[in-house]
């Protein structure tokens with residue numbers, strides 16, 4: 001018998017949706033609340049490595065993901081910031097989700113969110129949007145949640161999957177120092193030239209890291225990183241102009257891509273941040289997963305993968321044990337920290353190298369991360 005009958009999931013992002021699906025599939029009664037009126041994701045494209053795809057496969061949505069996204073060729077292109085955009089290396093990508101899944105898939109973020117939430121809707125999960133909790137009252141074996149619409153519910157467990165600025169984490173009194181890594185990232189959606197079938201990056205040039213990766217048959221996302229700065233005052237035209245200025249400084253495939261950066265390119269700017277909560281990740285019957293407890297720059301594209309794995313491991317522990325106690329939740333954080341910590345350290349090492357214009361062995365570090373995440377979570 002599973003260790004719980006009913007659960008409240010706070011947050012309908014990648015981690016929350018995955019946790020809700022896995023528990024509901026096993027017969028647990030799931031309520032999911034999302035503060036936004038709609039469960040959508042902003043942003044451009046996202047790169048999902050094999051270990052993320054392994055969890056999405058377990059959620060029963062791999063077919064949909066593979067149809068909507070772009071299965072990339074199993075290698076990463078490294079290009080030089082020179083007049084030809086010379087291809088320096090083809091770095092083989094590891095199939096970290098096993099031989100039956102590709103090494104890497106790119107997908108539009110809102111599309112990924114829609115597929116997850118469509119799967120949620122197929123299950124008996126009660127989804128309430130435009131809502132959060134105002135109070136969580138802990139009893140020895142349950143939590144009573146008071147919601148912002150005045151309603152109340154009592155649960156065996158509350159899962160806080162409410163992202164990097166987690167309300168649940170603050171509510172539990174877990175201190176979080178979210179650090180800017182010093183890098184800001186520009187991203188935009190552009191048409192995919194037929195020749196671009198995998199992610200390519202260029203370290204150096206006017207941007208610390210410039211790159212692109214296909215997200216479906218027709219589109220890809222392009223990105224540039226710069227010193228993190230306040231870009232909030234820029235108009236849409238000015239934001240596009242920044243991206244264009246970067247793009248025009250790169251060559252090879254960029255000569256084709258640059259002119260396709262237009263008003264319709266959905267330009268986004270964010271800082272790369274980092275944070276890792278030391279365990280335990282729970283207080284009483286409230287546990288945190290995903291970006292609420294760890295966030296990292298996407299320099300090895302593992303953020304969403306780690307969030308998905310958290311959901312999968314937590315569900316496995318909850319469904320495979322008949323007692324829900326401190327030992328189970330302590331064990332969850334210990335198991336996850338052993339995996340998340342080296343991944344975050346690798347992402348930060350890459351940022352450190354690029355900020356210092358140092359030629360660190362990035363392919364070696366990527367291979368080390370791949371070795372870690374190929375193991376089952």
Ligand SMILES: Cc1cc2nc3c(=O)[nH]c(=O)nc-3n(C[C@H](O)[C@H](O)[C@H](O)COP(=O)(O)OP(=O)(O)OC[C@H]3O[C@@H](n4cnc5c(N)ncnc54)[C@H](O)[C@@H]3O)c2cc1C
Nearest residue numbers: 011013014015035047132162163167290291298303304305
């Ligand atoms: C620039 C950038 C690029 C990235 N690229 C990649 C990549 O290529 N590959 C990759 O694997 N990862 C990438 N990541 C990381 C990835 O986006 C995150 O790790 C992942 O989205 C975390 O999922 P989550 O569900 O924990 O949090 P989120 O996706 O942030 O979801 C949290 C959800 O909780 C909701 N919420 C918030 N507060 C409340 C509340 N009080 N009550 C109810 N609901 C609430 C939010 O509205 C949201 O829906 C990138 C991140 C950034 C910043």
